[in-house]
Every structure is written in C-alpha cells, then in structure tokens.
Amino acid sequence: MNDLWGLNYLNLSSNNFTGVFPSGIRNLQQLYVLDLHSNQLRGDILDLVSELRNVEFVDLSFNMFYGSLSMDLHNISSLANTVQHLNLSHNDLGGGFFKDEAIQLFRNLEVLDLGHNQINGQLPSFGSLPNLHVLHLGNNRLFGL
Numbered sequence: 001m002n003d004l005w006g007l008n009y010l011n012l013s014s015n016n017f018t019g020v021f022p023s024g025i026r027n028l029q030q031l032y033v034l035d036l037h038s039n040q041l042r043g044d045i046l047d048l049v050s051e052l053r054n055v056e057f058v059d060l061s062f063n064m065f066y067g068s069l070s071m072d073l074h075n076i077s078s079l080a081n082t083v084q085h086l087n088l089s090h091n092d093l094g095g096g097f098f099k100d101e102a103i104q105l106f107r108n109l110e111v112l113d114l115g116h117n118q119i120n121g122q123l124p125s126f127g128s129l130p131n132l133h134v135l136h137l138g139n140n141r142l143f144g145l
Helices: 045-049 073-080
Strands: 009-011 018-020 033-035 040-044 057-059 064-067 085-087 111-113 120-122 134-136 141-143
Touching: 040 045, 045 064, 045 073
Parallel strands: 009 033, 018 040, 033 057, 040 064, 057 085, 085 111, 111 134, 120 141
Antiparallel strands: none
C-alpha cells in the first residue's frame, strides 16, 4: 500500500478476500472512502480503526472482524474526527460499546450501523452527535438508553 499514498477511494467489496487486512493503511493519508464489505477479512477491529486517518466513509460489514469498540481515545480520535458513515455490521465484534468520552468525538457521524454483532453493555448518550440520522444497533447485547 505504500505506492498508493494518494489514493482517495478504495472499494474491494464483494470479493473473496480472506485473511488479515494488510498493514500500511496508515500510509493512505488521502483516503476518504474505504469499502471492504462482503469479504472474509478478519482481524482485531482496534488494529484497523487505529490506522484510519481522514476517512469519511467506512464499510467493513459482512466480514469477520473481532474485538471491542471500547477503545482508548488515542486509538479512535483520528477516525472519529472525520468519519460520517461507519458500518461495522455483521462481524464478530464483542465486548463493550464506545465509551462516553469516545462517542463524543464522532461529531460528523451521520450513519452508524453496528447491527448483528455480539456487542454488550450499556449505551452511551448520543446527544453529542448532532448529525446522526441513522443508528442501527439491532441484534447485539446492549441495554439502556
């Protein structure tokens, strides 16, 4: 991925890609769209999310990513500041939801789809997300509101 540093749009969806997503996505500083849905990619979601910079549209749905969304602020702040559409549905995500202080960073977020995972715990307040229009959290293990 080092040769693609100026890439803006990456769509590798609906292929037969398997294995761990290759490292080096951090080098794609100009990337605004990352669409990898409907593959068989796997790996800890923390490793991938912490690499994303300046991305506005992320669709990693229908893969085998695992891990918790209860991440430290420094791991998620680069993505949270720019992302508008985040779809992590139909994966193997477990553990807790985004922490209250982390969810507040997603000020530009319009669409959040985390449905069909194994995420558990209490939901944070979404009051700090003025642009949120679509929130899909079905088929998880969440509580509260």
